Amino acid sequence: MISTERISDLFVEVADTLVDRFDVIDFLHNLTVHAAGISGADAAGLMLTDQMGRLQFMAASNPNGETLELFQLQNSEGPCLDCFTTGQPVVNADLAHAADRWPIFAPRAIQLGYQSVHAFPMRLREHIIGALNLFGSADALFDAGDVRVVQALADIATIALMQERTIRRAEELTEQLQGALTSRVVIEQAKGAVAALDGITTDEAFELLRSRARSSQKRLVEVAQAVLDEG
C-alpha cells in the first residue's frame, strides 16, 4: 500500500528541513500531509504532551484531521490518547466495531466519513512525547510493512522535534518540547494580529505568514514573533 516513490520524496524533504532554518511547526504540518499521503490515509493529525499530563494539538493534514484531534482532547477519549497512555500503536482499528472502546469518538469519526483509525507513539527512550494519528477508509488497512514505515515517520518527527540525534540531557527534552508548544501559540496569536491588521480571515493570515516566511527565508515562528513585537 505504501508508495516507495512518495517515501523517496519524503526523505528528501525531511533531510532538507533537518539541515538549516528548521521550522518545527511547518515541519510537523508537512509530516502529517506526507503521513496521510504515503499510507493512503485520508487524514492525519499529531499531538504532543505538555508534560503536565495533557496532550496539545500540533498539526493536521486537513481540517477533518484537526477536528478529530480536537474532538479527542475535548472528550478525553480516542486512539491518540490511548496510544499516548499505553505507548503502544493502535493499528487498523475498525470504527464500526469500536463503539465500546470509544463511545463518543467512534460515531463522530464515522460521521466525518472515516472507517479505520491508526495511532503511533512518538517515543524518546522511556518518554512518550506525543502521537501520530491516521484516519482512513476501510480499504486503507496497514500490513506489517506499512506499520514499520509509519512508525518510522513518527520516529522522524520525534528526532526532528528534538533537533539533535541524541538528547544527552533529560532537561533538553523539556526545553525543546516546551519551545515547540510555545511556537505554535505564537503563530496563532500572529494569525489574529495579521487578520486584524489586514482585514482578512485567520486562515488567510496564516497563508500570508507562511508565504512571508518562505520569501524572507525565515522561520514561521520568527515572522510571527516579529508581527507581534511590532504590533
Place this chain on the structure above:
Amino acid sequence: MRALVRGSPAAAGAPMLTRLCEVAVRELRMSGAVVSLMTPVHRAPDQSGTIAAASSDRARSVDELEFSLGEGPGTDAFLGSRPVLTADLEKAFDRWPGYVPAALDAGVRATFAFPMLIGAARFGVVHLHCSRARTLTDHDTSTSLMLTELATEIVLDTYAPVGDHTPADVPLLAPDYRRDGIYQAQGMLMVALGVSLQEALARMRAHAFATDQELAAVAADILAGRTHLEPDPEVAP
C-alpha cells in the same frame, strides 16, 4: 497546587507569589525560588527585570546577581521563550562566565528557570535554585510547569483588575481544545485596541468574568466581530 497557592479568595498579587515560591521550595525540594517580572527589550544586549517575590532573602540575592551581571539562566529562559534547566552549574562556566562563579559562591549548584509566558506574551521567569547538583523527575517537571502557569495567571490578573470578581478559581485559559481561538482573538485585540498582547488577554479575561461567560466564548465573539472591547485607559497597568 492551585489551592495551596491561591489560598483565600481575597489574597492577591505579591503575597500570592511569595506563597507560590514557598510551595515550590517545599514541593520540589529546592533551596530557593524566585519570581522575576521582565519586559522584553528588543535589540538590547541585556535584559532588566524586577523581583516580584522570593522564598527567602538569600534566594532573592541570587537572582539580583543575574540582573547586575546581565546574564544567567533566568535571562536566557525569558529571551529564548523556553525553559533553561541546568543540572550542574559546575558544567556551565562557558555559557555564563560571570554568573556561574557568583551563583556557586552563593551556594547554588543547580538552577531551573521557567519562562512565564503565553506564546509571545511574556511576563517573567520562575527560577528555582538547588544547593546540590540534580535533575528534575518527570513529576518535578510537571509540578514546575504548573506552578509557572499559576504564576503567569496571578501576574496577568494584575493587568486588568476585575473588581469584586476575583478570578481565583478560574484557570488561565479554559479547556485546551478551545485555546487556539483565544490566542487568535488575543492577537486580534492587541491590534484593535493598540494594547500589549498581555493586556489584550487580561481584557478578555476581565470581560469574561464581568459578563459571566467562558473565555473561549468571548474569544469566539471577538473573532466573529460580534464583540468590540473598548480601549479603557483606566484599567491599564
